[in-house]
Amino acid sequence: MTEQPIFTLVRPQMGENIGAAARAMLNFGLTRMRIVDPRDGWPNPRAVAMASGAATRVLDPAGIFPSLPEAVADCAVVFATTARGRELTKPVLTPERAMAEARALTAKGQRVAVLFGPERAGLENDDIARATALISIPVNPEFASLNLGQAVLLCAYEWGRQGSDQPAEAMPMAKTDWATRIEIDRLGDHWEERLDEAGFFFPDTKAEGMKMNLRNLWSRMPLTRADVQTLHGMLRQLLRRP
Amino acid sequence: MTEQPIFTLVRPQMGENIGAAARAMLNFGLTRMRIVDPRDGWPNPRAVAMASGAATRVLDPAGIFPSLPEAVADCAVVFATTARGRELTKPVLTPERAMAEARALTAKGQRVAVLFGPERAGLENDDIARATALISIPVNPEFASLNLGQAVLLCAYEWGRQGSDQPAEAMPMAKTDWATRIEIDRLGDHWEERLDEAGFFFPDTKAEGMKMNLRNLWSRMPLTRADVQTLHGMLRQLLRRP
Numbered sequence: 001m002t003e004q005p006i007f008t009l010v011r012p013q014m015g016e017n018i019g020a021a022a023r024a025m026l027n028f029g030l031t032r033m034r035i036v037d038p039r040d041g042w043p044n045p046r047a048v049a050m051a052s053g054a055a056t057r058v059l060d061p062a063g064i065f066p067s068l069p070e071a072v073a074d075c076a077v078v079f080a081t082t083a084r085g086r087e088l089t090k091p092v093l094t095p096e097r098a099m100a101e102a103r104a105l106t107a108k109g110q111r112v113a114v115l116f117g118p119e120r121a122g123l124e125n126d127d128i129a130r131a132t133a134l135i136s137i138p139v140n141p142e143f144a145s146l147n148l149g150q151a152v153l154l155c156a157y158e159w160g161r162q163g164s165d166q167p168a169e170a171m172p173m174a175k176t177d178w179a180t181r182i183e184i185d186r187l188g189d190h191w192e193e194r195l196d197e198a199g200f201f202f203p204d205t206k207a208e209g210m211k212m213n214l215r216n217l218w219s220r221m222p223l224t225r226a227d228v229q230t231l232h233g234m235l236r237q238l239l240r241r242p
Numbered sequence: 243m244t245e246q247p248i249f250t251l252v253r254p255q256m257g258e259n260i261g262a263a264a265r266a267m268l269n270f271g272l273t274r275m276r277i278v279d280p281r282d283g284w285p286n287p288r289a290v291a292m293a294s295g296a297a298t299r300v301l302d303p304a305g306i307f308p309s310l311p312e313a314v315a316d317c318a319v320v321f322a323t324t325a326r327g328r329e330l331t332k333p334v335l336t337p338e339r340a341m342a343e344a345r346a347l348t349a350k351g352q353r354v355a356v357l358f359g360p361e362r363a364g365l366e367n368d369d370i371a372r373a374t375a376l377i378s379i380p381v382n383p384e385f386a387s388l389n390l391g392q393a394v395l396l397c398a399y400e401w402g403r404q405g406s407d408q409p410a411e412a413m414p415m416a417k418t419d420w421a422t423r424i425e426i427d428r429l430g431d432h433w434e435e436r437l438d439e440a441g442f443f444f445p446d447t448k449a450e451g452m453k454m455n456l457r458n459l460w461s462r463m464p465l466t467r468a469d470v471q472t473l474h475g476m477l478r479q480l481l482r483r484p
Binding site: 023024026027028029052053054057094096137138139140143144145146150153154157160161164191194195198199200213214217220221222226227230233234235237238239240 | 265266268269270271294295296299333336338379380381382385386387388392395396399402403433436437440441442455456459462463464468469472475476477479480481482
């Protein structure tokens, strides 16, 4: 199993938010959660209900700890998520940078924790004092309203984004029966002939340029075999005299 | 003011989710929202209450449209967010890549829409038929549970993340004078009408499906304004009786 950072909820208040955090994590393949001193005790039925399918994968194996020092005792590196603008002398990383560090660290067998504070007030200075570095999500300074679940979601997304081996853009090539070049050529011929007969390439001095443009148009289009059949059929039907 | 993509909520159901989307957007500086046929009408007090400080910046100036074609009529490029795994022959982009394209396009004055479907079922095939490309958030295939607000949040985050440091690199899509959606719609209408008159959509039981396929074909093609003119002209010329 790939090593993962341990998302650690510090003194969470609402069970619903614990469940939402579990779901957000599992969307991006993260399953390691720890919970420090949950306000409403543990287990929490509201957390389980909200977690839905993530209950068994994330909540059931979650570690419950009475205090933050105990929760992170075995971790080599601790990131603490904070709202923007704390005056502290620790490195402040974006989620992007922090998750890159976390990937590098966990790949070397180092245990990494990412702390998320309570809903209302966030982490206290005493919690932050235990962190190696801070994570600050670069939000609009005039409007910052991320809640606990959203902060967890964005960090989990960054973890997943950086680990994803899929290309940034994927034409679903495997699923699609693309036309071959020769089929596109024949399509171009068919249209060119009929358009020529219809007097489309006019005046003669511009005909070559117009044909070239049309050729370019067909070859530039991502056409499937079915598209090519459709385009042949359209032309035939349009020219069928009633 | 920096040009921005227009986040377009298609037939949203709960006012709370519209408000949450507005908040998620404003966290990353996005203020341009359009709403298509909101289930509970407009204005919606629940949306305003949930939006909190984002109500005046995002909801008040939002455009309300009765249908999707009207909402995206002036847009050159339309991205549609979808769950994983649709069998379609359109490009599928990550949020990362899509927002990079959106930055490049908007920087050149092209109008870009990003569609988000209704809470329960997501976008319908008929909506997707109007999109240039799809956005798929690379979630855990065994556990995908993102809701509307979370999908909006992740796309907004990507927009903000990429704007925070790196300059928008000129991408190939941004260099060209692309046709707007209304131009593509009119092209589709023109061909559909003439093909209908020519008896192309036969038999009747298959007509709707054939029209949908053709709609998808046009919207999927990277058509420039010049291409659209050419395709109108071709059709007119073909039908001119000698």
